[in-house]
Amino acid sequence: MQPSGQSIALIGPSGAGKSTVGVGLAQALGWRFIDLDQLIIERAEKSISDIFSQEGEAGFRERETAALVQALQTDQAVIACGGGIVLREINRQLLREQAWCVYLTSAISTLVKRLTADQANPRPLLASDINEQLVIQLAERLPLYSTLANWTIQTDGLAPQIVVEQLIRAWGLVGKPQVSEVFSSFNSRYYVKSGALAALPNELANLGLTGTCWLISDSHVGPMYAPTLIQALENSGFSCQRYDIPAQEASKSWQQAGELYTWLLENGVQRGDTVLALGGGVVGDLAGFIAASILRGIAVVQLPTTILAMIDSSIGGKTGINHPRGKNLIGAFHPPRLVLIDDAVLSSLPRRERAAGWAEAVKHGVIADAQLFADLEQAGASLNDVPAKITSDLLVRSAAVKIGVVNRDERETGERMLLNYGHTLGQAVEAATQYKRYVHGEAVAIGMTFAANLAVQLGMWSSAEAERQRALLQALELPTALPRDLDIEATLAALNLDKKRAKGSVRWVLPTRIGHAQVESHVDPELVRKLVHELVEQT
Structure with a gap:
């Protein structure tokens, strides 16, 4: 189901359900389940209580680290760790480098109830007042759990099978975490x-x-x-x-x-x-x-x-x-x-929202990153599925485009205006439809299609590359035309309120090639009107 050599480690306080959930998760994945405390018992040939009484907590922690090293050598294993596994830096380092860590947590009242009912598995460090000891332990351990966790689930009120199902969905999303x-x-x-x-x-x-x-x-x-x-x-x-x-x-x-x-x-x-x-x-x-x-x-x-x-x-x-x-x-x-x-x-x-988000990535590819655009083309409609394996990589690369532009032009006095590609007409369409018909990315997709047509008409961009953009937007299930019932006059009027206007003229961001765009202020309003009507006629 995921690459071999990757372990899932369940961490959290005693009573959070690590062993019960771990068994179910391992069965669902077809992996091996390892209860770290049980492995310690098998290696030492004596109980946890005996280890504590004969060797003290320090001796137990040494054995715990050795057992963890052994467990992490097992391919495709679900490892239920003891509550104190996070106390040693060496353990945290091993888990951080070799496992996907799931933090199972519950309210103290829930933990006390579960531990009180589980008399078959005594916890030496909780031998006295369970409630008081848990409060003391969690004060020290909670920050360590939170920092180490790749995923967190609150298990209060959830049946173990529900937690397992949530983890299967999560693991399917991320695989080996990046x-x-x-x-x-x-x-x-x-x-x-x-x-x-x-x-x-x-x-x-x-x-x-x-x-x-x-x-x-x-x-x-x-x-x-x-x-x-x-x-x-x-x-x-x-x-x-x-x-x-x-x-x-x-x-x-x-x-x-x-x-x-x-x-x-x-x-x-x-x-x-x-x-x-x-x-x-x-x-x-x-x-x-x-x-x-x-x-x-x-x-x-x-x-x-x-x-x-x-x-x-x-x-x-x-x-x-x-x-x-x-x-x-x-x-x-x-x-x-x-x-x-x-x-x-x-x-x-929702799938519609995923598609709308990728519209902004297409924008970043067109204005600044030809390779990003090509990779989006290759992925196509799969990006709207859950998950797309390359989602995280494309998210970071797309974000990096905007971060780079913003770093060079924080207040939008120059280069940052390129980030408005597709937004000039797109936001006018949103206003003309009272922000009810389209989600933002859909309106931007229409705006990019219009800007592409405008650039081609002005001789700034090739029709072949404009067609590549249109095909990608359609593959992502995004609109590339205006509806017949759109109020054209209201849309054109909204252009005159665009924030990016300068000296009475609308400033258009227009591509010159995939990976490069420029701002153009001298565009004939009648050409804009003509192309808007043509975009409607395509529907």
């Missing part, structure tokens, strides 16, 4: 890692962001990911509050912003606090704008959950809300301290 980091300037960091959300508390601490966390998500993403994220933060000593906005473009409004300001101010927000934006582009834009403006600016961390947000909207510090006259007309530049990408969350992303 970690990628692309550093952006302006005090921002871009970080990709499957299971990365579990490491958020440690990342915040590393950045010195120790104040209250104000988690802003939406009605779709929040219920799926916020509870686990909040528990990880609270277990690591952070205070966290949550607000879910309606999952719709209309949430980028003054009304919604006002409600968020009231929520923050009534609950005592301070300048040392951090806004966490958990969601897609709408959440990221709105939460970033709130962070930029509340108390004249507090830190924001972007936790994007859509492809579009991962490779585009979370990068570069553009934040904002919409106005009835146009998209993102009110906003500010406010770079995030961190963009933390957990590509495993893409398993919950």
Whole structure:
């Protein structure tokens, strides 16, 4: 099912369900199950209790490390580790380098209940008051679990089979995990890692962001990911509050912003606090704008959950809300301290949203990276499946295009305008359809098709390369034409409100070859009108 030589290690406190889940996971994968405590017993030919009484905890930890080394030599193994496996640096290094680590966690009350019922397997370090000892242990071990974890599952209320099913889906998504980091300037960091959300508390601490966390998500993403994220933060000593906005473009409004300001101010927000934006582009834009403006600016961390947000909207510090006259007309530049990408969350992303996100990657390929464009062509519609094996690589490479541009032109005075390829007409279409008909990437795909036609008409781009772009967009199940019922006049009027206008003229980003584009301000409005009508007639 996955490459040989890769182990899955289950870590977490006693009572989290590592052994039970491990047996089921190994059976489902057709792998070998190794209970590390049982392996220690077999190697020592005596019980855990006897090892502790005769050799002390130090002796047990030595045996534990030796057993771990042996277990990790087994191809395709699911290893259930003891709760204290993370205490030794050598163990953490071995697991980090040779295993995909799954952190199973539960509330202390749940752990106590399970351990009390399991009298057949005594734990020497929990021989006295279980509740008190667990509190002491977890205070030391939780940060170690969180930092080491590639994936985290809260097992409270979940049957073991449900946990197994979740892990099978997760393992299918990531295989051997990859970690990628692309550093952006302006005090921002871009970080990709499957299971990365579990490491958020440690990342915040590393950045010195120790104040209250104000988690802003939406009605779709929040219920799926916020509870686990909040528990990880609270277990690591952070205070966290949550607000879910309606999952719709209309949430980028003054009304919604006002409600968020009231929520923050009534609950005592301070300048040392951090806004966490958990969601897609709408959440990221709105939460970033709130962070930029509340108390004249507090830190924001972007936790994007859509492809579009991962490779585009979370990068570069553009934040904002919409106005009835146009998209993102009110906003500010406010770079995030961190963009933390957990590509495993893409398993919950609807196919339409995945396709819309890849539209931005196509844009990056056309304007700056011919090889990226070619690799997107080769992958084609498979990118809309879950998972596409090359998803993480393409995410990082596409994001790197934008990061490079932003680093060279933070305030959009020159090169950064190229990132608006497809957005000039695309955002006009969004405005003319009241942001209800198309998701953003779909509108951008239409806009790129129009810009390609315009470039060909002006003799700037070859029709053959324009056709390659159209074919790729269609392979990704994206629209490349305008609907017959579109209000053309309203669309053309929206162009005149474009943020990128200069001296009364619309500035168009037009490709000259795949991998290169330029800004053109002197385009005949009548040619634009003609080509818009022709794009409608193609439907």
